[in-house]
Amino acid sequence: MVKRLLKDLLARRAMFLFTAVPGVLVFLMFFGLYDRSRSILALHSFPDLLFGSSWFPLKGQFGLYPFLMGTVWVTLAAMILAVPISLLSAIYLSEYAPRRIRETIKPVVDLLAGIPSVVFGVWGVLMIVPLVAKIAPAFGAYSTGYSVLAGAIVLAIMVFPTIIHVSLEVFASVPRALREASLSLGATKWETVKHVVLRKGLAGIIASVALGFSRAFGETMAVLMVVGNTPIIPKSPFDSAYPLPALLANNYGEMMSIPLYDGALMLAALVLLLIVLVFNIGARAVLIKAERKAE
Amino acid sequence: MDARTHISIQNLSVSYGRQRVLKDVSVDLPDRKVTAIIGPSGCGKTTLLRTLNRLLDGMDGVKIEGQVLVDGENIYDPKIEVTRIRQKMGLLSQKPQVLPMSIFDNIAYGPRIHGVREKAKLRQIVEQQLAAAGLWDEVKNRLHEPASRLSVGQQQRLCLARGLAVKPEIILGDEPTSALDPQSSRIVEQRLIELKADYTVIVVTHILRQARRIADYIAFLYLGELVEHGPAAEIFANPRDPRMKAYLTGEIS
Amino acid sequence: MGFRQRKAEEMVFKVLMIGSTVIVTGSLLLIIGTVVVKGFPAMNLAMITQTPKGGYYLGKEGGILNAIVGSLELAGGATLLALLFSLPIVLYINLYKRRKSRLAVFTRFALDVLWGIPSIVYGAFGFILMMRIGLRTSLLAGIIAVALLELPIMARAMDEVVRLVPHSLQDASASLGATKLETALHVVTRQCLPGIITAILIAFGRGIGDAASVLYTAGFSDRIPGALLQPAATLPLAIFFQLGTPYPEVQERAYASAAILTLIILVISLLSRWYGRKFQKNSIL
Structure with missing residues (x-):
């Protein structure tokens, strides 16, 4: 008997320690990256x-701005494509689609979320890059196809599931009776969506977009394979860019052989982590607050 | 009963999937009276109410048979425009459902949708409806605050005023006082009685005493069947069906 | 606004909505279709039965068995490690703590935040960790990085299932004199087993498909890793490297490898879906 209770007590202690891991891990990642980038921050x-x-790593110059701008460009362009499409699909699935269609499409969206980013990259190289190269002249530009636009298209598809998934949950949390209140005033379904559902879910929708943004911001392989990777600040969607995550992925090989290079890359990872953390923590806080309100 | 029939429900059956929740209900509801739909929980009261303004439309697995005539017009006629039907009927739900906007916009929402654009006209409608609901003095200085800051009782009165702003003919109440404190309940009940001068009022309630207080006409549902209906005074004084009797004495609830 | 105009607006938006939904679903089909159509012609038995011979990346003989096995070993190890952490966390916040307790809410929050951290950052952190404990790029280092990446995915997926276990079930077990630990291990875990397996499969799928986290940590090798401290090739990186060569015949192999990876992911997805459905059917919840 005592043995059983002792076992339970020990397990409780051990499990508590395990439970501390996720919280501690976030801090560890932050401090670990900070620690490794101190070498360059000292100079x-x-x-x-x-x-x-x-x-110019060999000259000891490590300006991250072109990479930062590369990420911002690709991510913003991706969001411009992804947000309307994702939200419109989510509205359709939540408000209009018959159950059979909704239940067929939801797994497809989940499946899309599970496709590895390398596969997205391969697809981008096969299909989107040539497409962009082809349409560029129509806009009076020349492009190899490896461009901000190609990255944005591939990224947009990658963030569909994030935005759709979260905003579907947000729409589901809007009470049906509230929709009915609007409908029974003689509003059409679309008017109800526009004035009531979207407004009620606004905070959650913004959170879903923020989560999509941070997902896109950190995406590495797929973008890396289609954006061209030239460290110049892009001036048009047909220019190539060199996003921060791509910088990290492309240069891990050399980083230990050039002084300060590892510090610069770890700093880049730290910047990436910080930006993503801000968006994530903000979005999650909004969602938790909205969930509490709904209860 | 001398009143004209306003809503005529004819052989109405509703099923959710394989489950039939309303079985061949036929009843005529009188114009400008308060009709109370009563019965034990799960008897189909709310379903009956919701078929009246077609809120069950398009829900998955719901099948509706039969007819509902409003002023002699079948509202389930496929050619009919559902928003027009719904505009005719104001709905008051169990919990007040204020729209996520200001007090002013809650009232102005309906008129705006139906094409009222002039600010002065909207302001006039809002003031008139809030005054009629007895809310004007309480909220006139904070019309542009979110309606969610009102107390639950005030919210329900606001919802009623909002429904009246689109000039309906019929008011549907789905246990409209169940979330309210006794005092607010009284105010809402009183409003419903006043409103029958101009509107046909149909209220679902599970509170027998409330039905006694406000109803002119009673429809008693039991397990999806319309067991008994008629003028309230007659029914309460002289119930015929044994199930009705049992419900009135509290043996089934 | 006239009624006709109101209806017209609704129609326009409905068309846009359906169009968007078609784009979303269509893009999945297009991606899988493209990869399969491009990949299958280049596939052959040697690819999945042989390791790269000298000059494989120049277009010579060989296959990517090293990467397939490497990926399976790596994702398998990482999933096991992640499970070792996820299960206690999920049981603790659902059984030992009230589900809405501050610790439970905070832990879910931390897991969600971890979920949002890009895999390249896991890679960089894994690299730091690896240097700190004196490890070199190896299967083990890769396993650690990928396990960290999988942890929030697996724990949250499990949490969704375990939090549905009714209190009455715990109470029933407790009233028979079982300790919390016995309840957790014998009643709750068994009750949720299909859900837990689904969570494991989802995490495994994510682990096997990820490239950015192993870039820094697992290294790459033409040999099948035989021990934890040897470097390991992975399928996503093999695809990446093959595509990066200037030789069309090697790029073709990248397409074929991508088709193999997609196939693996699809099988895992379908498996987890199948298990999930089975769970719903047998569940008493």
């Missing part, structure tokens, strides 16, 4: 590194 100030434009 250059953080704003100089972040907003410096020249990237």
Whole structure:
């Protein structure tokens, strides 16, 4: 008997320790990356590194700005494509689609979320890159196809599931009786969606977009394979870009052989982590608050 | 009963999947009276109410048979425009459902949708409806605050005023006082009685005493069947069906 | 606004909505279709039965068995490690703590935040961890990085199932004199087994498909890894490297490898869906 209770007590303690892991891990990642980037932060100030434009590791110049802008460009362009399409699909699935269609499409969206990013990349190279190269002249531009636009298209498809999934949950949390209140005033379904459902779910929808944004911001392999990777700030969607995650992925090989290079890359990872954390924590906080309100 | 029939329900059956929740219900509801739909929980009261403004339309697995005539017009006629039917009927739900917007916009929402654009006209409608609901003095200084800041009782009165702003003919109440405190309940009940001067009022209630207080006409449902209906005074004084008797004495509830 | 105009607006948006839904579903079909159509012609038996011979990346003989096995070993190990952490966490926040307790809410929050961290950052962190404990790029280092990546995915998926276990079931077990641990292990875990397996499969699928986290940690090798401390090739990286060569015949192999990876993912997805459905059917919840 005592043995059983002792076992239970020990298990309780051990499990508590395990439960601390996720919270601790977030901090560990932050401090680990910070620790490794101290070498470069000791020589250059953080704003100089972040907003410096020249990237010549061999000369000891590590300006991250072109990469930061590359990420921002690709991510924003992807969001411009992904947000309307995802939200319209989510509205359709939640408000209009018959159950049979909804239950068929939801697994498809989940499946899309499970496709490895390398496969997205291969598909992008096979299909989107040539497409962009082909349409560029129509816009008076020349492009190899390896461009911001190609990255944005591939990324947009990758964030569909995130935005759709979260906003479907947000729409589901809007009470049916509230929709009926609007309908029984003689509003059409669309008017009800526009004025009531979207407004009621606004915070959650913004959160879903923020989660999509942070998902896109950190995506590495698929983007890396289609954006061209030239460290210049892009001026048009047909230009190539070099996003931050791609920088990290392309240079792990050399980083231990050039002084300070590892510090610069770890700083890049830290910047990436911080931006994604801000968006994620904000979005999750909004969602938790909305969930509490709904109860 | 001398009243004209406003809503005529004819052989109405509703099923959710394989489950039949309303079985061949036929009843005429009188114009400008308060009709109470009563019965034990799960008897189909709310379903009956919701078929009246076609809120069950398009729900998965719901099958509706029979007819509902409003002013002699079958509202389930496929050619009919559902938003027009719904505009004719204001709905008051169990819990007040204020729209996620200001007090002013809650009332103005319906008129705006139906094409009222002039600000002065909207303001007039809002003031008139809030005054009629007895809310004007309480909220006139905070018309542009979110309606969700009102108390639950005030919210329900706001919902009623909102429904009246689109000029309906019929008011549907689905246990409209169940979330309210006794005092607010009284106010809402009183409003419903006043409103029968101009509107046909149909209220689902599980509170027998409320039905006694407000109803002119009673429809008693039991397990999806319409067991008994008629003028309230007659039914309460002299119930015929044994199930009705049992319900009135509290043996089934 | 006239009624006709209101209806017209609704129609326009309905068309846009259906169009968007078609784009979303169509893109999945297009991706799978393209990869399969491009990949299958280049596939042959040697690809999945042989390791790369000298000059494989120049277009010579061989296959990617090293990467297939490497990926399976790596994702398998990582999934096992992630399970070792996920299960206690999920049981603790659902059984030992009230489900809405501050610790439970915080832990879910932390898991969600971890879920959102990009895999390349896991790779970089894994690399730091690896240096700190004196490990070199190896199967083990890769397993650690991928396990961290899988942890939030697996734990959250399990949590969704375990939190549905009714209190009455716990109470029933407790009233028979069982300790919490016995309840957790014998009643709850068994009750949720299909859900737990689904969570494991989802995490495994994510682990086997991820490239960015293993880039820094697992290394790459033409040999099938035989021990934890040897470097390991993975399928996603094999695809990436093959596509990166200038030789069309090697790029073809990248397509074929992508088709293999997609196939593996689809099988895992269908398996987890099948298990999930079975769970719904047998569940007493």
